[in-house]
Amino acid sequence: MIVLAVDCMGGDHGLSVTLPACRQFLDNHPDAQLLLVGRPDDLQGFAHERARVVPATEVVAMEDAVEVALRKKKDSSMRVAIQQVKDGAAQAAVSAGNTGALMAIARYLLKTLEGIERPAIATQMPNAKGSATTVLDLGANVDCTAEHLLQFAVMGSALVSVLKNDDQPTVGLLNIGEEAIKGSDEIKRAGELLRAAKASGDLNFIGNVEGNDIFKGTADIVVCDGFVGNVALKTSEGLAMMIVQFLREEFSRNLLTKLAAAVSYPVLSALKKRMDHRRYNGAALLGLRGLVFKSHGSADAVAFEQALCRAYDAASHQLLARVQSRIAHAAPLLAAPARPAVPSVA
Amino acid sequence: MIVLAVDCMGGDHGLSVTLPACRQFLDNHPDAQLLLVGRPDDLQGFAHERARVVPATEVVAMEDAVEVALRKKKDSSMRVAIQQVKDGAAQAAVSAGNTGALMAIARYLLKTLEGIERPAIATQMPNAKGSATTVLDLGANVDCTAEHLLQFAVMGSALVSVLKNDDQPTVGLLNIGEEAIKGSDEIKRAGELLRAAKASGDLNFIGNVEGNDIFKGTADIVVCDGFVGNVALKTSEGLAMMIVQFLREEFSRNLLTKLAAAVSYPVLSALKKRMDHRRYNGAALLGLRGLVFKSHGSADAVAFEQALCRAYDAASHQLLARVQSRIAHAAPLLAAPARPAVPSVA
Incomplete structure (x- = not known):
């Protein structure tokens, strides 16, 4: 079972796009489960056996400064969705919100991978x-x-x-x-x-x-x-x-x-x-200790569903483990000095 | 009378493009005169009362390194065309040759404007x-x-x-x-x-x-x-x-x-x-003490004629004087320190 945490409140259109996309996605992916993150009042109408509401009282606005999103809105749907990944409750988070805020919160909560x-x-x-x-x-x-x-x-x-x-x-x-x-x-x-x-x-x-x-x-x-x-x-x-x-x-x-x-x-x-x-909607935030995907802010339901599919594919093919293993393999290079050192004669 | 120096040998197609373009340009611009720069044997067939051949024995190839074009081919059609501008024989030069070589030769021969x-x-x-x-x-x-x-x-x-x-x-x-x-x-x-x-x-x-x-x-x-x-x-x-x-x-x-x-x-x-x-063919090399225009290397005759028109317009509207006067006007800013200085209280 693949579990995705969805920031249902983010993007230019919020619920009117995210909820229809979630339903379509669930219909097309019988082994997927969604954590719908947002205001419970707004989400209670969405009934599906493989969807569960995770409450979040705040919303990061598209025009919010990164600092506001990070420091002031600690119960935002964006942050709570990423927290699900950190807590192991979801394998990936998807949001159509403000890119700068998403990257900052994801980096703050999940931290970067060793070597990145x-x-x-x-x-x-x-x-x-x-x-x-x-x-x-x-x-x-x-x-x-x-x-x-x-x-x-x-x-x-x-x-x-x-x-x-x-x-x-x-x-x-x-x-x-x-x-x-x-x-x-x-x-x-x-x-x-x-x-x-x-x-x-x-x-x-x-x-x-x-x-x-x-x-x-x-x-x-x-x-x-x-x-x-x-x-x-x-x-x-x-x-x-x-x-x-x-x-x-x-x-x-x-x-x-x-x-x-x-x-x-x-x-x-x-x-x-x-x-x-x-x-082509659904950009990957790479280099974090957890999977986060960013949908275009102006995405419609078809586009947002694509972002969900992309997160699903990444999670079901162990993208995180693959990134980690490639990074580990390349570690000698990533740690190498800028210019090739003179080979030792020992 | 506007005089343009044309590097007839440059570009992917050389004479087969530049000469028809020159003829069309002359027909459309009764007050223009062209200096056709290149191998005299190749150019002697082009007869027009407002065109004159200026001999150049070498050609800068599209794949020539900048150093080769600048140091080894001192009698290239590209260089001789720019020399016409330096000598005051032409108001602008046009070439479809190698961009790096054109910029280097133009800079070497013409020098940059004061303040640039x-x-x-x-x-x-x-x-x-x-x-x-x-x-x-x-x-x-x-x-x-x-x-x-x-x-x-x-x-x-x-x-x-x-x-x-x-x-x-x-x-x-x-x-x-x-x-x-x-x-x-x-x-x-x-x-x-x-x-x-x-x-x-x-x-x-x-x-x-x-x-x-x-x-x-x-x-x-x-x-x-x-x-x-x-x-x-x-x-x-x-x-x-x-x-x-x-x-x-x-x-x-x-x-x-x-x-x-x-x-x-x-x-x-x-x-x-x-x-x-x-x-849209015809890029301007700006900031030099003379007008030089670059045609796309793969230009056909229609496109190359556009580049000639652009050079003609620039020359007939005194582009060089305009650039100089704007640069002079902005000189205090261009010479200013990176950060605004603290205002003097004197």
Whole structure:
């Protein structure tokens, strides 16, 4: 039995999205159980034999400062959901709330794994191969050292080994050119560490990749600092929205184009389905001593259910143990000095 | 009379693209004159009363290292074209060659403007408002200080004042959230400098913007370091290519979808035209004592002609003088200490 703790109050739409998603999820997963965290009055109407209400009197608002969420709202649905993971009552927590608050509370309650300095946020983006590229970090860390990027690569590999059932997923380092000499000093040093991790069998590193490779699907995992990852994600969202707007405008221009839209309906809806960001909802907070998944704040019920599925998959495939074992295997590298030491002659 | 020096040998396609583009450009610009730089044997077939061949015996290859281009190929078409600007024989140079080599040679020959430490590359990206957003830097500088970002903002404003005929174009600072407290220390400090520049009337700074704002058209100019800008640009190219591939696949799936494609032809070609990256070809190298424009290496004749038009517009609207005058106006800020000094009580 997989048990997930759900922050039912979080996100832009709260209960109106989380509860229908929970019901759909339970119907599709007969071996799953949900802990519905939130105000009991709001949740009592939800009756299901595999769901149980866990009370929480407060709600972290989308605009709450991290400090407020962490220090003042100690009985928030977000915090109580993560506490369930810490207490062993649930294998994973899912929330659509404020990302900064979620990361801060998760880090405070669960602590980071041995060997990990900074947790990271990993998400999936669709690629031209019909698959998905996992990108991390997405904004948890604005300044990263080469060692952090190596840790992200190891954690991302563990995540993808679960999602894709592939033990040697490929890793690319996001850079501004394919040549090893490109990028800042920190990026070049990250390249050295990643090459060492390939040599030691810890990673299937394929070298530098560029922004377009995310959508080409050149590597299963693309590693970058949180600033760059966040910009890449948001830029893509902006471009996709603009293209949808252009398509809508062009197809509604006059009677003929409207007719074309009607004739093209099956094509356009197939395209929409392939591009549907809801299918990729559910970012993993990696590097913590417990599983936490973040849904997009504006998720609808279909998207939120995806985030629940992702948490379920991670829990049922022992993502935490896999991350820990990969981190342990790579420990000599993660603890190594920045530059390879001169080999001892002893 | 506007005179442009054209590196006819550069780019993936060389003469087969540059020469037809030059002819079209001359036909459309009766007051323009071109200096065609390259191997005389290759160029002698191009006869036009407003074109003159300037011989250069070497060609910088797309894969040449910057050092090779700069130190070994002293008679390259790229270098000779830029030399024309330095000598005052042309008001601007245009090349589709290797970006790194072009920037290095331009910097070496022309030097940077007073008050500018680092030249930047600025390009335009289409936005949902039907206009274009100017983004810089696009990869010339991987590590930037707050002062560099302020210089980019000032130079970008001068460029857009020419392109859009608007003296107070809006400037946004690319960040991972709209709040002033977001981002790395350097980005926060850049925000302080940009706010000071708004207060002194040097810039129309509107605050932080996120990746999606590039395509929303929230600001006329988006400022970022070259690493982030390059990733944003390449990521967008990758997504656009994937969407085009998906559209093509979905429309060619069977007889019915092919029929839909035929009916939708006017819509799809209108969309293609709106999204056509060739319309945005021609990035400006800003901060040098001379005008240099970079065409995409894979540009076709239509795209290369756009780059020529952009250089023509810049030269005919005195872009160089405008950049200089804005930089001079902002000099007290650019020379200011990183943090505002304590006001003197004298």
